[in-house]
Amino acid sequence: MPEPLIRPARPDDEPALARLDRETWSPLHEVRPEPPAPDEPFFHPACGPDAHQVAEYDGRVVGYVRLGHPTGMPTNAHVLQIRGLAVAEEARGKGAGRALVRAAVAEARRRGARRISLRVLGPNTVARALYASEGFTVEGVLPGEFHLDGRYVDDVLMGQSLV
Template structure:
């Protein structure tokens, strides 16, 4: 699979991204106890198409990254956070996740952010390795922050400067 096209999300991506969210749900990376339901909207008023970039291959969405402000505080406006990243099974290991992370970093810079952060569950070593290879460093760990899949897991805080 060649490197996917990365583009801004559009309102008509709703169904494809909701399906992708359901198909990629796993307790390895998700704190919700179950995948989103078939009628649960993907886009929300606080998290619409403008908060997402889509990885597309052969006209089909194979991944997305969600980029949001971590808080509404003006003193925190210089930081953007990756608040979700999903890649379809058939696109994993083929550069879609890396392309989405790089696009999120570029988009954060374009929006004037000075830092970009994320949170990842400790057992998700594939994602942690990807983020580290793209310049993100562990900036903190919240031990046993979530109870997922019958066990307590650490929440790993990662970030990087955009300067």
Template sequence: MPEVHIRPASPDDEEPLARLDRDTWSPLHAVTPRPEPPYGPFFTERWGPPDHLVAEYAGRVVGYVRLGFPTPLASNAHVRQIAGLAVAEDARGLGVGRALVRAAVAEARARGARRITLRVLGHNAPARALYASEGFVVEGVQPEEFLVGGAYVDDVMMGRSLV
């Protein structure tokens, strides 16, 4: 059985990551409308290859995690935030999400972060369970922060120490 391989993203990952992002769009985790053609680029001025780790399984891109700063403030520069995570439907249950979370934690630590945070929609039970199993705890909830698919959903802030 092949293993999940995590690596830094490169500019060559533009198309596979853009396709993965479109294919995995779901109201379970997305607060933006479903992507429609013409599609914009995956890598942008704000989020480039250095902000992404890519998961490969059996030689195919099957996931990514986006790691950035929660704010542009110098006083907050010791914190990194998981700002996106996607796993291909047919790769779920293979440990890809867990490998990406662990890689993001390791990368944040390697970049000198003391904490790592994330935001997850309250109704996304699978993601919340994964994050909790990796040591993230709920640090705050913004009730009914988003209107998704006709329902109000909570925005849940989770985090963990890296020291």
């Protein structure tokens, strides 16, 4: 499979992104106890198309990355955070996730961020390995932070400097 096309999300991507969110939901990587409802909007006023990059293969949306500020405080406006990443099953292992992580880092730099961070669930070893291979390091662990699918799982904090 060739490299995916990575582009900014558009408002008309919402149905495809909402479907992707439902199809990729798993307690391995999601803290919500259940998948989004079929009628739940994907974009929100505080998290619209401008917060997302999408991956496409042959004109079909197969992934997204969501980038935003970890808090609303001006004292940490220099930090951007990967606040979501999803890749369709058929596109996994083919470079879409890596391309989306790289796009998020590039976008954070373009916006003038000095740091980029993320949170990933401890059992999600595939995502953790991807982030580590792209320069993210573990900066902290919140042991047993979430109770998901009948067990307590760690919340792993990762980040990297952009300067």
